[in-house]
Amino acid sequence: DAGITQSPRHKVTETGTPVTLRCHQTENHRYMYWYRQDPGHGLRLIHYSYGVKDTDKGEVSDGYSVSRSKTEDFLLTLESATSSQTSVYFCAISPGLAGGMDTQYFGPGTRLTVL
């Protein structure tokens, strides 16, 4: 999984509780991404980062926040988890090659269940 780890790998939580998922990379890639995967929807981008402290929203960012204080770590926080946020969450990284076929490499995923 291209030097990407996600923690925890599985989590069950209750509605209304805060949850933080961590993505850690050892590739020194500039870009990091958080996706959620749901049946029938493919992979949808939540937030992404193009450098330390530089982040932007994706297509399904409501209810999520992110932080990147170091190149290697990208945190996804659900401030108050809801059942609609039950999903499999993937972190991805890419070097950010200008003008080229910049490849995104995915982590192993975190399965989150909100009861």
Add this chain to the structure above:
Amino acid sequence: QQQVKQSPQSLIVQKGGISIINCAYENTAFDYFPWYQQFPGKGPALLIAIRPDVSEKKEGRFTISFNKSAKQFSLHIMDSQPGDSATYFCAARETSGSRLTFGEGTQLTVNP
């Protein structure tokens, strides 16, 4: 709004057959089209990718066909094997950015 439409949702093929998965897009600013393969319990992994300046790219048994005027591209898996059974995602990226937009995915089953 789904900017990349993928079909079929599921596909069953006999061993040795050809698997074909299709994708269509609307955004003419897309300039990079990768396909990802995902096995159960794993993250997606890049399989093959194409830029719109070529109409076809082949890597082993996997071929991308690209039709710029129709805004469609497809993945062909020749001599399909049971080990190819996985979920396949097409994706597209805009010229100006790094973000990928993914299709809904196709679950491929290759029967022995």
